[in-house]
Amino acid sequence: EAQVTQNPRYLITVTGKKLTVTCSQNMNHEYMSWYRQDPGLGLRQIYYSMNVEVTDKGDVPEGYKVSRKEKRNFPLILESPSPNQTSLYFCASSTDYEQYFGPGTRLTVT
Amino acid sequence: GENVEQHPSTLSVQEGDSAVIKCTYSDSASNYFPWYKQELGKRPQLIIDIRSNVGEKKDQRIAVTLNKTAKHFSLHITETQPEDSAVYFCAASPYYGNNRLAFGKGNQVVVIP
Numbered sequence: 001e002a003q004v005t006q007n008p009r010y011l012i013t014v015t016g017k018k019l020t021v022t023c024s025q026n027m028n029h030e031y032m033s034w035y036r037q038d039p040g041l042g043l044r045q046i047y048y049s050m051n052v053e054v055t056d057k058g059d060v061p062e063g064y065k066v067s068r069k070e071k072r073n074f075p076l077i078l079e080s081p082s083p084n085q086t087s088l089y090f091c092a093s094s095t096d097y098e099q100y101f102g103p104g105t106r107l108t109v110t
Numbered sequence: 111g112e113n114v115e116q117h118p119s120t121l122s123v124q125e126g127d128s129a130v131i132k133c134t135y136s137d138s139a140s141n142y143f144p145w146y147k148q149e150l151g152k153r154p155q156l157i158i159d160i161r162s163n164v165g166e167k168k169d170q171r172i173a174v175t176l177n178k179t180a181k182h183f184s185l186h187i188t189e190t191q192p193e194d195s196a197v198y199f200c201a202a203s204p205y206y207g208n209n210r211l212a213f214g215k216g217n218q219v220v221v222i223p
Contacts, residue, residue, distance in 0.1 A: 035213075042199060042215035056122040059212070073138065090153060091124065098144070099211065 002027045002061040004102035006091050012108045015082055021076045021105050031094040033058070034066065036063075036087040043090070047055030049074055081109040112137040114202050118212035124222050129187040131217045133200035140202040143176060143183045148197045158185070158200075159169070189222045211223070 004025045013019055020034040025032065033048040035058075045058030051069040063085055065077040076095075078085060086109050113136040123129045135143075144159035160167045160174045160183065167174050171190075176183040187194055197218050201211040 008195065040215060044211040045211065045213075047190055048210065058210075098156045099154075101148075101155070 002091050004091055004100050005087075006102040008105060009103060010106050012110065014079050014110055017084055018090070019078050019081060019107075021078075021089060021091075021107070022078065023074045023102055024072050025074075025092050025093035025100070026072065027093060027100065028071065029095060029100075030071070030094070031091035032068065033092045033097060033099070034061065034064070034074070034076050035090045035092065038087050046076070046089075081107075083109050085109050112140055112204055112212035114199055114200060114214040116213050116217050118217065119215070120218045120220070122220045122222060123190050125190055125192060127190055129185075129190055129194070129219055129221075131185045131198055131200070131219070132182055133182075133184070133202075134182045135202040135212075136180065137202070137204045138178075139204040142203040143174070145172075145174060145185050146199045146201065146213075148199065148216070150196070152169050156200060183197050187219075190219075192221050192223055195219060195221045201209050 007022045034046040035043045039045050044060045046064050047103045048068040049055045055066050089105045092099040116133045141162040145157050146154040147157045148154040156172050158169050158172050160176050171188050173186045197216045199213050199216045201213045203211050
């Protein structure tokens with residue numbers, strides 16, 4: 001079954017404690033992205049990747065890092081999380097025509 | 111960068127009526143315009159899209175129209191049903207392909223039985 005998976009699905013953490021949200025896709029897509037979704041703000045792109053070792057900033061990259069060492073994986077790293085990074089995060093992989101979203105990770109930073 | 115705006119933010123319709131959501135975009139170079147539906151607690155899913163060389167596209171009860179001169183595109187849902195209740199996001203991409211999408215803030219559509 002074609003899918004995008006994210007882990008963890010829910011995470012409560014404290015300010016400053018480094019965390020990683022994993023994302024994996026089994027569709028051999030070249031493109032992958034991370035979005036955050038906040039009430040009233042829609043989906044905002046954090047980072048995207050066009051292939052292995054090729055990443056670039058989206059609209060809201062501050063406070064985040066990514067890596068793309070393998071085609072299937074695209075982890076999101078928060079080196080020092082802050083409360084304003086409390087949000088719902090979606091990973092997506094895409095063809096030229098459609099973004100396939102993962103199930104989302106709800107992150108709370110206290 | 112591209113700026114996409116959606117109107118209205120919330121739309122309530124009686125079951126069986128039509129719903130129309132309009133989006134405007136700022137970058138005249140945008141050439142790809144998808145619509146995503148997000149049901150409560152679920153992930154966004156593509157429902158229809160249109161490219162800049164096409165003025166209208168239809169898929170069963172949903173259709174999208176594009177006016178490049180005015181830089182706006184609209185989603186039309188006919189014969190609405192309760193399962194159409196969701197948040198709908200429009201998006202635009204100034205690049206070939208789907209990797210660099212700018213999303214609108216979303217429209218909540220409520221279909222009243």
